[in-house]
Amino acid sequence: MRTQSRRRPRGVLATAAAGTLIAPLLSGCWVGAGGAGSGGDAINVLMVNNSQMVELQKLTADHFTKETGIKVNFTVLPENDVRDKISQDFANQAGQYDVATLSNYEIPIYAKNGWLKEMDPYVAEDTAYDQQDILEPMRQSLTGEDGKLYGQPFYGESSFLMYRKDIFAEKGLTMPARPTWQQVADLAAKADGARPGMKGICLRGLPGWGEVMAPLTTVVNTFGGTWFDKDWKARLDSPEWKKAVNFYVDLVREHGESGAPQAGFAECLNNLTQGKVAMWYDATSAAGSLEADGSPVAGKIGYAPAPVEETESSGWLYTWAWGIQNASRNPDNAWKFVSWASSKEYEQLAGEKVGWSNIPAGKRASTYANPDYRAEASAFQEMTKLAIEQARPDDPGVQPRPAPGIQFVGIPEFTDLGTKVSQEISAAIAGRQSVEEALKKSQQLAEEIAEEYEGR
Structure with missing residues (x-):
């Protein structure tokens, strides 16, 4: 992002109306965390309740937890409510939640305030993640003013x-x-x-x-x-x-x-x-x-x-992305969840389980080369990819x-x-x-x- 010389803005991020409506919202519900801090092999994830996030929640225990042994406690809330709760927890660095869904609007601001953990060291070590496969405008939009990476996209849109x-x-x-x-x-x-x-x-x-x-x-x-x-x-x-x-x-x-x-x-x-x-x-x-x-x-x-x-x-350009709280007690396990939830592997799983038209697309170049996705999304997939690639935040x-x-x-x-x-x-x-x-x-x-x- 462009480096700017200016006074640090007053207060914390305002939590007013929702960002771009991306998918039909389901009714909000509290699941799992119940106020307990993360510890051991468990992490707490606070996320918006749109349909693709809810599908992720359903698939986590039988796949991510089964493969890694890391239990994920989800708190799932409507968009306005989740923004409010995230800003409170991250601004105070309370550490109750290890991971939260943030958009490309919040992530550079949160990063400037020191609320997010830098992800570059994890990306450098996790060669299987394939960071270069993430569409360039998405990478750019989740980068702080210091040039460091602070988020990974779950899906994106133009x-x-x-x-x-x-x-x-x-x-x-x-x-x-x-x-x-x-x-x-x-x-x-x-x-x-x-x-x-x-x-x-x-x-x-x-x-x-x-x-x-x-x-x-x-x-x-x-x-x-x-x-x-x-x-x-x-x-x-x-x-x-x-x-x-x-x-x-x-x-x-x-x-x-x-x-x-x-x-x-x-x-x-x-x-x-x-x-x-x-x-x-x-x-x-x-x-x-x-x-x-x-x-x-x-x-x-x-x-x-x-x-x-x-x-x-x-x-x-808009994305719901994953950010790791700087005060997380389990940042390494948090990264393992983030890397899985924004991976090619998860897209393949979602395609098989819920249908290719419902995968969290709009973030990886490989998605648009996948024959299963191309077949089901043939009417719009090329135009979507082009729109995202041409976006200039x-x-x-x-x-x-x-x-x-x-x-x-x-x-x-x-x-x-x-x-x-x-x-x-x-x-x-x-x-x-x-x-x-x-x-x-x-x-x-x-x-x-x-x-x-x-x-x-």
């Missing part, structure tokens, strides 16, 4: 454009190989009403730093905007921001889904699956659900790169940035700032205020953060 091939054929529409946002807007207008009640496109409008702000920030980036310039001056009132947000708001209001101000990842997934929209720009991980057995649109969806304007690519726009991140700004304050700005944008989508009013308020919010960083 973003791309999904569209109904059959609707496009019926309407005589052609998706460009590398669409611009203006071309997407034109296609949305032509696809609007192609079927009774069908709208041209679905775009998130739900408030949240990981909801509407995720796709919208990628639009801002490719339209030439940035949250902060290299000197930490807030730029939300710039012409580029105004152009990008007006474009996004106008598109979703004119040709987007009904109820857009309340629509997030889950709602747009349902809209495309149920034939209510012809296009959707969102996470690459959505493709697994669209192509799943029983999906009414399986085989009908085409995939195109994230639309651009002034940049060569614009897809975001340190250089996502047209100007230098003071902090890493594509769909977020890699500072602790962003969870609160992004959520507040998202509320203003969502209000503009709902027609309760103008884009100009929304951005004026948002600029003031960003200036408060900029004051903490300017000149440092």
